[in-house]
Amino acid sequence: MSLLSFTFFLTFFTTVTATQFDFDTLTLTTLKLIGDAHLTKNNTLTLTGHATVPSSAAARAFYSQPVTFRQPGNPSPASFTTFFSFSVTNLNPSSIGGGLAFLISSDDNTLGDPNGALGLAGAGDNFFAVEFDTLMDVGFNDINGNHVGIDENSVVSDKVSDLGTIGIDLKSGDAINAWVEFNGITKVLQVWVSYSNVKPKDPILKTDIDLGRILNEIMYVGFSGSTQGSTEVHTVQWWSFTSTFDSLSPPPPTVTTFMNPTTTTATSAPPPEESDKSTCHSGLCKKGVGAVVAGVVTAAAFVLVLFAGAVLIWVKKLKRVKRFEFVSIGFGSEVIKMPKEFSFKEIKLATKCFSDNRILGHGAFGTVYKGILKESGDIVAVKRCSHSGDQGKSGFLSELSIIGTLRHRNLVPLQGWCHEKGEILLVYEFMINGSLDKALYEARIPLPWCHRRKILLGVASVLAYLHHECENKVIHRDIKTSNIMLDEGFNARLGDFGLARKMEHDKSPDATVAAGTMGYLAPEYVLTGRATEKTDVFSFGAVVLEVACGRRPIEKDVCGVHGVGGISNLVEWVWSLHNEGNLLMVADPRLEGEFEEGEMRKVLLVGLACSHPDSMARPTMRSVVQMLLGEAEVPIVPRTKPSTSYSTSHLLTSLQDSESDFNAVITISTSSSDNSFSGRDMV
Incomplete structure (x- = not known):
């Protein structure tokens, strides 16, 4: 044949x-x-x-x-x-x-x-x-x-x-x-x-x-x-x-069929020649022909082995070059030792050639696809850089270099990465229950209060780890419900580190262009572009209020009651009802009162404390964890939202003292008009 x-x-x-x-x-x-x-x-x-x-x-x-x-x-x-x-x-x-x-x-x-x-x-x-x-x-x-x-x-x-x-x-x-x-x-x-x-x-x-x-x-x-x-x-x-049909199954005993390339019809294989025949043709016996053919095949096989060896050496050399290029553009040696390096072919197959039907969402610098790894059958979330410029690549490099060194039960686990064919791909564990925002707004069954409390505690725990327990402090800069994933047990898993930055614990932050999602951004961050751990605390406060109230931080106010200019600000609304002594009225009506009032009040006060307009007055995430666990008292939150204006000296003082705990409530704030922009990500 x-x-x-x-x-x-x-x-x-x-x-x-x-x-x-x-x-x-x-x-x-x-x-x-x-x-x-x-x-x-x-x-x-x-x-x-x-x-x-x-x-x-x-x-x-x-x-x-x-x-x-x-x-x-x-x-x-x-x-x-x-x-x-x-x-x-x-x-x-x-x-x-x-x-x-x-x-x-x-x-x-x-x-x-x-x-x-x-x-x-x-x-x-x-x-x-x-x-x-x-x-x-x-x-x-x-x-x-x-x-x-x-x-x-x-x-x-x-x-x-x-x-x-x-x-x-x-x-x-x-x-x-x-x-x-x-x-x-x-x-x-x-x-x-x-x-x-x-x-x-x-x-x-x-x-x-x-x-x-x-x-x-x-x-x-x-x-x-x-x-x-x-x-x-x-x-x-x-x-x-x-x-x-398993390969161990016995094949049909008589004939083998194959597809004839010229006629495209099934044809029976020719019967084998009898081994004892030695009839000669054109001066050569069939045994002699067989020996020649065997010699040619052996020589061809030898050449093929040499060629394959040369190709293998070339491929390994190419990989070393690619790895050198990979490290030279921003990765340290610790990244190369991360969980697994996937081939582009593996990921392309897993995502069905990055089919639109596999898109889960969009992150700061990439599109996220659902993938099924052929070898293991595991379901994964693949983040693909959707920006061809240096900004997109640097965002991916930042995300990989940061997430690759972090270990916490409330982070989305990174399975591996790929840098091939000009592509940078991050492979994360797939979160079966999707993102927190979808659980809050799109699920047929309301997210129970017990799950919401557990989720908030999980996010607080991982932020305390990022801010205080890592060798270099990590500022996430994009805390929001669409970046909080839920595993099979509805445990929070924080994802999307595309905007995250590492910082030495005793260093002041550099000024950058403020990045993130309006409604979650701290006012001093919008004004100065300097992200600190207290800007993450503000974002967490917005998430706390969103989870407790079942409303987005910024949304259109169709009734014109809770906002100005057709825009409703969740923090302003909660503080107004707190001022009226009706704080529990902000609880998500979909919960139908299925919560313990003392717990709900505590969570709402924690949310307001974290959303304080003055960064110096916000608690640290360590303090927040203790509050949610009942190991520390929630500070007194003023009935009226504090107001203030930001001066240059005040902002510098705030930045220098951003590590201080929440010891007293200072009645200061800012008045700002927020515009909404909603972003989504599945990792």
Whole structure:
């Protein structure tokens, strides 16, 4: 067989025996939607109903192309692995549920039963399903309304596991990740479930199962779901699927097929020559020809090895040059020793060539993409420099040189970096619960007060670390809710260090152009361009008030009540109600009073203290942590917002004494007119 023919053979063989896709390749044309299933504008697959209308409904969504699960001459069915991220939300949690299931079915046209049947039963097809059931139905022998089960041609599960044993609540509304793997050779099926994007060590369900009894030559893969008089909605945010016939599977014993490049038809391979024949042709016997061919092949192989060695040496030398260039433009040797250096090819593959569908947000100097690393399957957030000039590169260099040396539980973990093909890329751990601003303003379910308190304490803790515990003080300069990420446990993770600056503890800051987001910027920073730890404290104060009130620091005042010129300033509004003795009236109405009043009052006073117009009167972040933990008293905050004007001497004194703690409240302030600009970032 020629090398070209062999290459075509591999391509053809892979095409007919393997299937691989993910959400980036799925569109309305590559999905088949049945019943209430639909694809939203943000590429989310919704299975059942409308959130405000209780209904008993069923839906199915399939990959439109059939998947090959059986091969002629191969006794083992295809192995497959699938990963999907889903959530179950319900405007009325007391209403009866339903559930959803990952489904492999022989029928892609018929819709199963609604109610508690998950859209599975009644279709009359062969099917295999992994169900995630939110309804306890005695008729189906359900153990509870929060379990995962294995179904074979029946909604009565063959094997069930209680998700509560691993702390998973299907009805929480949170994103839940699931991995399903089946080995066609060993006939072992495993299911993992987690809030985290990291697959747990142990599966919640593992069983021996002979899917060969169910799987036909071709089947359809997708999802099924149902409701029973409920407002429950099932959404799938991400889905990837791969099937393959394991290389250990025995090949068909008789003929091998390959694709003929000229005729593009499958052709049988020629039978092998008998080894004992020595018939001569043109003075050469076939054995002699074989020896010559072997010699030529050996020589060619030797030359190829030498060439490969030369290429390897050249590549290593090139990498050393690139690393030298990398260090020379701003990185120290400690950066080169950071977690991992990724190749551009790895990241390009992980982000689907930096597809627009993978964009998570935009930071100070770059665009952030969601990526899935092929080697490990880990989900990451990739920050790509979106500025070609020196400013963008210096911002990235600053971010990497700073974040690469920091270690704190409330920082977004850096997985690695890449500097190749003129690109600078930062690879961060993906935060499953997104950014704090989205949790506050876009989530269907309000962020509970207990989560909000924990988040604020986490941000205060990491700022205290940056300001006081690092070898060189780090000023973040861009503290805002869109730069605070939330992990699977709703712990705060501070990200986006593109504007951050290192500073020796005993040095005064240099003047620069003020950078950041209006509404979070301290007044003295806007006036002087000198960022200190107290400018970060001001920004944190704005975040505290935003989290407690559920309102942005600067927003349009449609009623014309709380602001001037159509603009509402959150700090001014909170201080005005504090002056009236109605401080608790600013609490986020979406909380519906579900908070302890003493805690809410303390948090609001901390926010006002941090937002004091005079930097010298603001507390340090160490003091803030102690206040939030109840280890220190919150200082007395004046009822009327202090006012003052900034003089040059006052600003110099403020900068020199910026390390001092909050000992007394000085009635000074500034009057400034803030304009709003909203920025977003996912890292």
